[in-house]
Structures are given as C-alpha cells and as structure tokens.
Amino acid sequence: MSIVAKFEVHYSQFLDPHGKAVEPLPEFARDPGNLVALYRWMVLMRAYDAKAIALQRTGQLGTFASLLGHEAVNAGVGSAMERDDVFLPTYRENGVQLMRGVSLKELFLYWGGDERGCDYAGPRRDFPICVTIAAHVTHAVGVAYAMTLRRERRVAVCALGDGATSKGDFYEGLNAAGGWRLPLVFAVTNNQWAISVPRKTQSAAQTLAQKAIAAGMEGIQVDGNDVVAVRHAMDRALAKARAGGGPTLIEALTYRLSDHTTADDASRYRGPDEVAEAWKLEPILRLRSYLMADSAWDKAKEDALLRECNEQVQAAAQAYLDTPPPTAEQMFDHLYAQLPAAFVRQRAAALGDE
C-alpha cells in the first residue's frame, strides 16, 4: 500500500456571526467604503425580495424563488465579476444579476411570466436563469471554452445549489472544465436544502467543495453568510482563471431562510428551531454589525437606505405592472432567426384566434 494522492479542503471565514473579524481582512475589505457598497446591494436585494413575495401573494406575480439569506453570496459573486465576464445563474441569484446590470423591472417581468424579462438591456451576454437544475453547468463549459479559444481574459461564472451537485450535468461540466483548465468559477450555494431534501440526503460527501477533487480542480468552502469570505474567494478564483490557472469550485455555506418558492411550505419538512438558529447567522445583520462597530454605518444611513431601496423597488414594480402584456406573435417571432414557411400559417392562426 502506498499513497498516490492527497487532498485537503479548506474553509474560510473573515467575519463571524457577530460581525467580528476573526482573520485579518483582505485588501478590498479594509476600505469600509467597499463594504458599505456591498451592504447597500444586500439591502436592495432584500427589499426586492420582499416586494416580489408581496406581489406574488397578491396575485400580481407568478411563483417566486426567494433569495432571503443568500445576500452575501449574491453580493460576493456579483461584486467580484468583471463586466464582460459571463454569468450563468439559477433562479436564486437575482442579486448577482442586479449587480451586473439586470434591471429590477426585468426581474419582475421574468417572474411575472414574460420572456422579455430575459432580454437584459445591461449584461447582453449573461445567460438567462436556468430552471433545469445543473444543465447550465455544461453551457458554462462551452462559454469558457470559447473565451479560451479566442484568448480572451474573460471568465464564466456558473451559480448553482447544493441539490444541483447531484446531477450528472454538474459533474460532466466540472470534469470537462478541469480537463481543459477553463476560466470558469463554480459558485455553489449550499443553503442546506433542495426543496424538502436536506443536504445530507444529496450526498455522503462531507463537503460539496470536495466534489472538485473528482474533476482534478481546486475546491474551497467559505462561510456564505460572510460577504468578505465569498468575495475574497471569488477574487482569487477569478484572478486564477484569468491567469490561465483553470477553474475553481467555491462552496458557500448559507441557509435558505425562505420557503423554496412561494409555492412551497417549508414548515412541512423542517422545524422552526432550525430556521431560528439560521437567522442568527444571516448575512445582512452580520455586515451591519461590523460596519456599525467600525462607525462606517449608523441608524440614519440605514433608514435612508431602506427608504431609497423601497422606492426603487416600488418604482420598478410599477413599471412592471404597467407593461402591456405580451402578444401572441411573440410565441413565433423569436423562435427562429426567421420563421420557416411551414410555421407562417400557424402564426397567422394564432394571431387570428382571440
């Protein structure tokens, strides 16, 4: 018996749940202005989230997947990326999307059941939300491959959940990304649940970060409620990718504080104690505590920010509600670059059929 390979999985946290720094902060976080900027985004995300749920509850939006508790992951990922990188999101990264220039109105349109919400005016090359779990991991491989082939210094960032790490597409993509050393970062949000299925049912792997080992790439675990840890891991992974060092998998540990979606009732499968415990770790309070202790933030600023976010969200919701409904030709007009003759009659019939 000899040992032919050895691996370690590292975990990183900078701010503990009380907002105390437990490690010297990385460069970017030493400037409180940077952290305040992240904080503002996180608060906007929460305001957006609350509004979306309110709209859904009042029948003005379709099924919505809340990102409550995921604000640090979203802000860490969103702030680290460059504008011309490509982001491939799931439904729980609306926060990242906002930071990349997707508008609140576009997000509302999307959840309102309107494809126009995926025609992002901002990040034109970002992918739309991938609903079929993990399918987009393979898309990310293709995107990153294209970047490499053209010798660009861009990076693809693929977001996914803990449940997604059980799916074949995840692994096929991960394995290929490792093989070609692609400029690709896998941002895995381990929020402990995939609908009603707990993390430990998904896999006997102690960490999801170690899935990277199967692909011959680096995997790291971070405290996903600590925006500094997420951002720092992203910074390093992106820099490595840009330098040709290949892909990284980041497992961000957090908790889904909400139901899976507005169509779900999480109390059916998990107890209130667990959720209450998780609230103690939540990311916004943590960052605020740090900033307040640092005197970079105060009550007045908080009130002003909340007002500002609510107004912004309110205005976007109104713009969404004011958007005229899509018309029947939209079923046909972006199906092909040019609608084939065979379907022209169907289009006409659809328009005629009120």
Add this chain to the structure above:
Amino acid sequence: MSIVAKFEVHYSQFLDPHGKAVEPLPEFARDPGNLVALYRWMVLMRAYDAKAIALQRTGQLGTFASLLGHEAVNAGVGSAMERDDVFLPTYRENGVQLMRGVSLKELFLYWGGDERGCDYAGPRRDFPICVTIAAHVTHAVGVAYAMTLRRERRVAVCALGDGATSKGDFYEGLNAAGGWRLPLVFAVTNNQWAISVPRKTQSAAQTLAQKAIAAGMEGIQVDGNDVVAVRHAMDRALAKARAGGGPTLIEALTYRLSDHTTADDASRYRGPDEVAEAWKLEPILRLRSYLMADSAWDKAKEDALLRECNEQVQAAAQAYLDTPPPTAEQMFDHLYAQLPAAFVRQRAAALGDE
C-alpha cells in the same frame, strides 16, 4: 483558513511485473492452488479472446471487444464474487462472466448478434452487457438498493472503464450509492484508453479512484495487472459491503493491449512503443512467473492447459456456429410479457414477410 476535510488515495500491488512479491501476500494467495485456479481462468480468457477475434476476422462473428490485457482484472473480480451477488458488466468483462457461469457459447452468440446470448443459463440475475457507457451504474444502484431493502447479504458489482467515469450516469450512481451506503462495488478498469481518447483527456483528476471522494465513499487504486491486488481489493470491498459498510470504488490500472474493438485500428492514435511497454506489464506472464518460481506451475502443465482451453473454446465456437439463426417472431415474443393486441398484426406481417 482551516482544513475541513482530508483525503488520501492508496495504491496496492503485491506482485511486481516480474512476478516477484513486493508485499506479504494476502491469505487466499498463500495457497498456490488458489492462484493456479486464477491462472487457469486467465488463460481460458485469452484463448477465448483469440478465438473470438479469429471468428470475427473470418466473418463468423460481429464486432468484438477484446479483453487482451484485462485478464487479471477479470479474474480478480470474478473470483471474489459470490454466486448470488449480481454482476453488471460492460463488453470488456467476458472473463468475469465466464467465471460466473455464463457459457462460452452464450458469449459467442452475443457477439454473433443474437439476443439469446444474454439469456444466461447460469447467473440468472446478472445483468446483460451494457453497451451505453455508464448507464448501468444507475441500474447497479437500484439492484443494491433492492438487496438492502430486503436485508440480504448480497452485493452488486458494477464494472466500467476509464472513459465511463466522465459520464453523468456514473457520477449520479456513485453519489447515490454513497448516500445510501449501498452494498455495491465499482470496479473501474482504467486501461488508459477510451477508443482513441487517452485517460488524461477524460479528466484532470490524478487518479480515478479519487472520484469516490465526490461521493463520500472509499476509493482505492490497484495494479490491475496483478491479480492478487485486484482480488484482495475486491475481497475487502465485498466484505465491507456485506457488513453494511457501504460501497467502494476500485480503480484497476491496466492497459488495453488490443484495438478498441475489431472495428478499430489503434495504430491511428497510439504508437507501438507504448504498446510494447505495456506488454511488459501484462498479467498472465506475471502470474506465471510467480507460479513457476514457486514451482506451482511448469511447462507441461502450461501445454496441457493451453490445449484444454483451446479445445473448450473450439467446441463452444462450433456450438455457436451450429445454432440455428433466430427467427422473426423473436422480435416480438419478448418485447412485452404478453404482446399487446395492437402489435399482433405487425407480428403476423413480420412472419409473413420473407
């Protein structure tokens, strides 16, 4: 930064390429009779292989996948399993199948393009050869789950190749097997090639054994040209599985000395030097060297064995060639337990249509 998980991948070899023991042999291998028995199987496999290729070359058999060089893996796996375990093979484990009671004639029938070759008179519950790479890994999970549910002490053994470890089904199955701690052994034959694609193109993982880490299970690498190492690893994995200890992945390192199949020409993508080097490591010579040095084997026994194997193979080939061709109703008669009325007319038409 803290370390949250640590892993090691072990490698095991007992007989070196010259047939010298480099470690104290495990219990079963201390009885030369046991090793002679394995040797006899390995020689039979090679005789079968040669005959199958000869039949194919003369138009008497369809495309055939040779197991040349894989005799130790086959014998190690086949000898370790219990009769009522379930084996799920690919096309390169005809040797294991023989040891489990599949007849030479059945194998010839299979390669001759006749489903009757999958109706094994011996191991009734073993799976037929799985041609779609890695699909059977998920079948193995179902088989092992059924065993567990019924509290049996049986084990499922799933064989696959290095190429198969890139496929989503492999990972989905592995991950699930780990999660349920199923009585399941994954016997991965890393023969360095998947048709023309070399092992290193499949994955950046240094070993295939480490793929197990992603599933939270044990993975181990063995010298796949050393039947003692394969058998020993199988013994341990099977015992662990039977004791409720869960699955194991065994990566057996060997080399595909043949073309991928008779339809392939390996010289298109690999040089003769590499193949010549691999021949120096091949398993039959190695075991013979050991047995001869141990005086458990000699030239006379060898000659007798070769004669015996050739006769056996020849007789089976003849029985295969003498088998009347399948008839058209066989397309219909095992499609459903009972042919639905809707297809009865088709069956009649097929029989009428000569």
Add this chain to the structure above:
Amino acid sequence: MAQITLVEAINLALAREMERDESVVVLGEDVGVDGGVFRATLGLAGRFGPGRVLDTPLAEALIAGMAIGMAAEGLKPVAEIQFAGFAYSTIDQILNHAGRMRHRTRGRLSCPMVVRTPCGAGIHAPEHHSESPESMFAHIPGIRVVYPSSPRRAYGLLLAAIRDPDPVVFLEPTRLYRLFKEEVADNGEAAPLDACFTLREGADVTLVTWGPMVPETLAAADELAEQGVSAEVVDVATLKPLDLDTILGSVARTGRCVVVTEAARTCSYASEIAAGLAEEALLNLLAPVQRVTGYDVVVPYSRLEHRYMPGKARIIAAVKKALAFA
C-alpha cells in the same frame, strides 16, 4: 365512496398497491416527508417507511436507472419525476434499457416499473413546467404510455400500470390534479390498459383526445350539443399501445374526426391518430381529419400560455370546418 381529486386518486392508488404488494416502492425528489410537490405521495413515507418511499438525490437519470435496477431485481418501483420538463434526461434510460431489458435477455430480466410525471401547461408555473412529451415516449418500443384524465380513471389505470409486468410511463395532467372531483371507490380494481374510453357518444363527429385536454374537449362537445351537433368524445387514455379500433369504430359511424392535443403539432401524438385514420379509415371519412394542437413553438411563459393552448373555441371551429366540408 368519497369525492376526490385526480391527485388524491393517484395517492389512493399508490397507498392501496403499496399495502397489497410489499415489493412496490416509491422514489423521486421530495416524495418522502414532503409528499411530493403536488402531494401525490402524501403520507406514504409515514405509513410505509422511508425504505419504501425514497427521497432521491436531484438526478433524474439516476431515478429512472435506479428504477430499472430495482425492477430487474424484483421490486416494483414507482418513480416520480417532478415535472415532465425534467423527464427528458430519463429518455435514454427508458428507451435504451427499461424498454429493452426483457427483449435483450429474452425474458430473463424484466422491468415492471412505472415512471410517473405531471404534464401539461396551464398552471401558470415557471418555464419547463408545461411539457407535453407524450409522443416522444409513445415512440419507444417495449413500454406503455398512459395518460388518465379523471380521478376514477387515474386510480384504476395507475393500479393497472403498477401491476403491469412491463415499464409504463404514466403521465398525469397537472391542470386536472385539482380541477374537479369524482367518486372513486378504493376497491383495488384496475382499469383496463390498452383501451380507449368513449366518454360521450355522438353521431356527427368524433373528438379524440387524452389527458389534460379531455375536459376542454367535453366542454366543446357540450357547447356543440347546444348548437345541435352531436359529438362523440374518445379519451385515448393508453397512448401506447393504441386501441385504434375504438377510434375507427367511432369514425366509421360519424365520418368526421378532430384530434385534440396541447402538444406542439409536428410529430405530436395527434399525428399518430391522424395517420392511423389516413391508413384505415379513408372510405369512412367524409371530411379531412383535423389536428387541433399546440403550435410548433416553445410553450410561452405563463403570461401568454393561454394563447398557446388549444381551447374550446379552436375545437369547435375545427368541428364546424369538418361539418362544412362538402
């Protein structure tokens, strides 16, 4: 006898058969403590234990492949795919293995398994929750494809599907899960597989449909009746193998046929029915067969899906066209 919904009928059939036959196991995503996202497996985990009601990892090919292994090894798995939109990754396993295991081994191994999945649009759900993949499954040899349209038929057909010795893809019309209730006797009696159900007799035209479009088609028939048109309505129920004789018999009487499905038109199951008629009913047809189908487009997001699905108006228009044909 209780008045229950279609999804309750599914639940009832599952419980009944798990009780009767301990080799029946249920597996899928969220089928355990959550009882399935539509509650089709509600209470089963509590009653039969997590060993027989398995929450699987999030992996559809695994679910299908695992069911194949279980079935070949003697269990009777009933696998749930959460939505048909996620069932495409099971096609490889169902086509290449479930439908072939018996044939390939000449009867030595078989796959008595059911893959259940909710299908169809119209529930204002997100993308991929509106699929109608029935024709893709119906093309696969060696399997059955069943698509019930009422609580009673769902109960009886699911029992039949579980008891069937071969693989069955069991499609469930999401839109009808809770649309109406019906009295269902929980008597363990299976409904016949491989048979169409004539839901309404009529003399002027035959309306052929299945699954989620059945109520809409019946409503069209009602409205037509008010207008003096007598429409026969046939619920195909088992799409593979098809009981074409019932349809031919009806068309022989009515001389006109409209086939209704919400699936995209090209290579839909409506094409199969129309082809069968083109081959077997030419002399009986007084008017061309018409397919009233979804368009050959992606099912739009929820805000537009009502414009995608064929409704009563389109069915009635097709019937009128058939009647007007000289």
Add this chain to the structure above:
Amino acid sequence: MAQITLVEAINLALAREMERDESVVVLGEDVGVDGGVFRATLGLAGRFGPGRVLDTPLAEALIAGMAIGMAAEGLKPVAEIQFAGFAYSTIDQILNHAGRMRHRTRGRLSCPMVVRTPCGAGIHAPEHHSESPESMFAHIPGIRVVYPSSPRRAYGLLLAAIRDPDPVVFLEPTRLYRLFKEEVADNGEAAPLDACFTLREGADVTLVTWGPMVPETLAAADELAEQGVSAEVVDVATLKPLDLDTILGSVARTGRCVVVTEAARTCSYASEIAAGLAEEALLNLLAPVQRVTGYDVVVPYSRLEHRYMPGKARIIAAVKKALAFA
C-alpha cells in the same frame, strides 16, 4: 469533380466551412486524431488544430450542453454524437435549451449549432448502433432536423446547417456512408434547407422517404417501373420544418402515397407525413396512405436486423395495395 462517398462529403463540408469561418469548431468523442469512428472528421484536427477540433470526455449531455454555451458565446459548434443510440441523453439539452435560447431571451442569445449523429440500422453493429430517432427530434420546437441521403445533398445540406443561425440536428445515414459515390463539387454552395427533393418523377404513386431508406425506395421505384408502375420519389431531407407542399403537390398528381421509414412505426415521422395528408389531401387520395415502417419493436441484434428493416419487397407490396384500392 471527384466521386466521393457520403461520409467523405460530410468531411469535405466540415473542412470547407472551418476554412471559411474560423468560428466553426468541431467537438465530440474521438473526432480528433482518430478522425471520428466513421472518419467524418478525418484530418480536421491536423489541419485546424486541437483547439478547433476537440476530443471531449465521454459525456453526451456535456457535448450538447457545451455546444449550446459555445454557440451562445459566438462560436459555431458542430458536435458529433458517436451513434444516435447515445444521442438520447442530449435531448434534454437540445429541447430545453438549444431550441429555446433564442425564444427565451427574445433574440438576445441564440444557438447556431449543429449536432451530427450517424443513424439507422443495417451495418451489423452491436446494440444501440441502429437507432432512428428522427421523429423525437422533429417534435422539438425551435430546431431544424435534416437527414440527407446522398453525398451531394449531404455536402450542401451540412453547409446550410452550419451556416443556419439556429440549432440543427443533422442525422447521417450510417448505411449510406460508403454505399455509393457521387460527384460532389466542393464549391461551398449550400443546398436549400426546408425543402423536399423530388428524386424521381412519376404519375401513379408518390413514395415519400428520407435518409437511409432513400436508395431502397429508389430501387423499389426502379422495379416498379419495370412492371409498368410509375412512382414519384420524394426525399424529405429536412424533416423539420417540413415542406409539405411538395408532397401535397405530388400526391395531387398521383393520388396515392406510401411513406417509408425504418423507424418503429408508432409516432414515427411517417405518421407526421400521413397526418399531413389526412388533413390536406383527402380529396386527392385515391387510396389510403400507407406507412411502410420498422415494427414497433426494439431493433434486433444484427443477426435479425434484416427482418426488421423494411425492404424493397414491402415497399412494392404497399404500392400494389395502393394501386389495387378501388
């Protein structure tokens, strides 16, 4: 102009388009140094480098998904799936993503990609090497499905497919790869997509087919001609979208139609053609449309596959039946 085989024509088109457009990349299993198991990509890796001719890991969903990512990011991937039997695991990606990306993003992103795969039985290969999945692909909205049947059409149609701004599933008839040669001008001229090719004109009956059954159907037409029956032969070539008009025009003249495919009958593409005729050609049909197809069974292993595939005799018998119809 050289006489070349169909697979050589594929190779020629790939090389031509890679030369012309550097965004074209080829990916798949063994497509690199080996040149593909059928040699369709022979010499490309040497000529254009491994960056543009990628040997992928053994993972079909990856191949399709990666192509989607590449295409959305501006490349023009041409992916090879080694055999159609392994293409089922790409359906999820093709249906849920390739065919939807443009629609979903309202034209912001698109998928100009080709998925090539050899199809059909009759080469005495192992199991899963004999598939005819065309109707499953043809059901998918937002894509094209092309199935050439001669070297010249293969060359022109593949060029068209690569240049097309939307996803194309490009099926190649394995049995015809080297069956015959044809003069092919390597002039970079694409053949028209979305159009049927009338290969032979005739007055008595229309034979509609595509891909691997084309030569057999032409042979049947030859034999029929000797017997005084004049058969028109239409090669559908692009199955989605279908140029039904050409077929309708032909049937309007002949009054009889036989559709030929080796795919399993139920929900085959032959059903789509027959349905189109049932809908649009009733008054022109002098006899029922007939589908000459593979049986609804698993394609048997090689020793029996000749009993599975519809041959000249079955085509001729169907024509005779159509002619005898009163």
